[in-house]
Amino acid sequence: MEVTVTINGDSHSHDVEPRTLLVHYIRDVVGLTGTNIGCDTSSCGACTIHVNGESVKSCTMLAVQADGQDLLTIEGLANGDVLHPMQESFRQCHALQCGYCTPGMVMAAVSLLDENPDPTEREVRIGLEGNLCRCTGYHNIVKAVLHCAEASS
Amino acid sequence: MIPAAFDYIRAGSAEEALAALAEHGDEAKLLAGGHSLLPLMKLRLATPAVLVDIGRLDDLSYINDAGDHLAIGALTRHRDVETSELVQSQAGLLAEATSHVGDPQVRHRGTIGGSIAHGDPASDLPSVMLAMRATLVARGPGGEREIAIDDFFTGFLETALGDDELLTEIRVPKMPDATWGFQKFNRRAQDWAIVGVSAIVNNGNSGVGLVNMDSIPVRAAGVEAALAGGASASDAAEAAAEGTNPPSDLNAGPEYREHLARVLTRRALEAAGR
Numbered sequence: 001m002e003v004t005v006t007i008n009g010d011s012h013s014h015d016v017e018p019r020t021l022l023v024h025y026i027r028d029v030v031g032l033t034g035t036n037i038g039c040d041t042s043s044c045g046a047c048t049i050h051v052n053g054e055s056v057k058s059c060t061m062l063a064v065q066a067d068g069q070d071l072l073t074i075e076g077l078a079n080g081d082v083l084h085p086m087q088e089s090f091r092q093c094h095a096l097q098c099g100y101c102t103p104g105m106v107m108a109a110v111s112l113l114d115e116n117p118d119p120t121e122r123e124v125r126i127g128l129e130g131n132l133c134r135c136t137g138y139h140n141i142v143k144a145v146l147h148c149a150e151a152s153s
Numbered sequence: 154m155i156p157a158a159f160d161y162i163r164a165g166s167a168e169e170a171l172a173a174l175a176e177h178g179d180e181a182k183l184l185a186g187g188h189s190l191l192p193l194m195k196l197r198l199a200t201p202a203v204l205v206d207i208g209r210l211d212d213l214s215y216i217n218d219a220g221d222h223l224a225i226g227a228l229t230r231h232r233d234v235e236t237s238e239l240v241q242s243q244a245g246l247l248a249e250a251t252s253h254v255g256d257p258q259v260r261h262r263g264t265i266g267g268s269i270a271h272g273d274p275a276s277d278l279p280s281v282m283l284a285m286r287a288t289l290v291a292r293g294p295g296g297e298r299e300i301a302i303d304d305f306f307t308g309f310l311e312t313a314l315g316d317d318e319l320l321t322e323i324r325v326p327k328m329p330d331a332t333w334g335f336q337k338f339n340r341r342a343q344d345w346a347i348v349g350v351s352a353i354v355n356n357g358n359s360g361v362g363l364v365n366m367d368s369i370p371v372r373a374a375g376v377e378a379a380l381a382g383g384a385s386a387s388d389a390a391e392a393a394a395e396g397t398n399p400p401s402d403l404n405a406g407p408e409y410r411e412h413l414a415r416v417l418t419r420r421a422l423e424a425a426g427r
Contacts, residue, residue: 001161018161018204021195040154042192043343045258054232054261060191061262064161065184065208108258115257129342130256 008076025063045131048104055111074103095144097135156194185267227266246333279370283362290322331355334424336417348413352421390419
């Protein structure tokens, strides 16, 4: 089935099997491998991208469901060489260890602040409950999100 | 994990969805937000030959004040329910419970109708529907019919919906002055409830629905009867597990679930001011 999506501002059209998962489409067909596959069971959030501006787990969506939609992946967040404020906050606060969860964590965090620009620490922790960090580096991740919210206000 | 192959039909209207269901019968499954069905398909626990995507039927995504009840379109996403001022003011229990479904990413995609039609006894929302005595509206080849929530869940992941029917609307009685409590017990954030309880008290009438206490979502009828007879919260909660048949899994056996049901029911009732 023909699928046309906008990813990071660029239009992509491909003929895909209906059972193709969106994350496989993004990684294997389009070739954007910044979006990671972690648990593959919609638990860990490593594959989080934005669909029409909202965080979504791309392992739990079919590529055909994304037809005509506007997608944003971690590759589309920075403005050229200038990091997105959330990426910069992750860097400043050392909010990553192995880095595997980071793309999904950043995408979820950006969506979180879009919906709640001035969250409490507890709201950040609850807001990121869909993303797991196996390094258990949550403390600095939460600090980074709060830092970003503060820097943006 | 990749689902087994299927034919994909994107419905442009409810009528198109119904026509596809009429043609393919029990070979077909409806796909709304996909956050219950796709995980099952990836595990090959569900292998529908035809997937009818109703995710774009925007005319079934709404929250309306319909006089004595809220009319909520089946394709309304969890995110839209939990943030709706109308739901928050008229059905606070529903808004609160919805905010505990899955995680933010799940709530951006999952729908109220999909969650209820899936009929999972471990889901949060069926317990709310039982507590608030919601009515469901289904559309089929013969037109629309109403289904009382107590008649809806018929077996494990089975409902009163026919193979040729589409859940279109959830009618939740408006209860602006109700007091309520929602309790969800799990070991990790975003997990399914090991046991959950929805309790509401409205004009002296109470409703209590249980999560994960049987093969279908069940009402704590014994608790409701005890409350109607004037029992205190803690006395009424003792009846929470009566008549249930709780499942056993890695998280808990039946006895522990029965214990949880009693404790969580007491807490929910106390939160509801009983």
